[in-house]
Amino acid sequence: MSRRPSWSLYVLAALFVGAGLLHFLKPAPYLRIMPPWLPAPRLLVALSGAAEVAGGLGLLLPATRRAAAWGLLALLLAVFPANIYMLQIHEQLHLPAWALWARLPMQPLLLWWVWRIGGVRC
Numbered sequence: 001m002s003r004r005p006s007w008s009l010y011v012l013a014a015l016f017v018g019a020g021l022l023h024f025l026k027p028a029p030y031l032r033i034m035p036p037w038l039p040a041p042r043l044l045v046a047l048s049g050a051a052e053v054a055g056g057l058g059l060l061l062p063a064t065r066r067a068a069a070w071g072l073l074a075l076l077l078a079v080f081p082a083n084i085y086m087l088q089i090h091e092q093l094h095l096p097a098w099a100l101w102a103r104l105p106m107q108p109l110l111l112w113w114v115w116r117i118g119g120v121r122c
Helices: 005-026 028-032 043-058 065-077 080-088 098-102 106-118
Strands: none
Touching: 005 043, 005 106, 028 043, 043 065, 065 080, 065 106, 080 098
């Protein structure tokens, strides 16, 4: 990866910051897809939104990029149950199941994108 930030970095950062802000501006859709077995749904929606904003902004700074990427990778794994639950209740949400099935493979792609942009090394 080159030292100079790419457009991909800015798109990814904007995606996370935008999605994170939506957790605060429009929390209802996030609350609807929260699996019922998780405690304190409002708190979890706020925390995940804050983590997305912080992670997205963290990607923009070379000094915090790797830590932000690790945090976003953990977040993406943590919210995956909501994606599965969303598929399970698709009729209540008035969403077609095919669209939610098609959405599931996006998670590994996002994980890869964060991994790549963050320069994560094991």
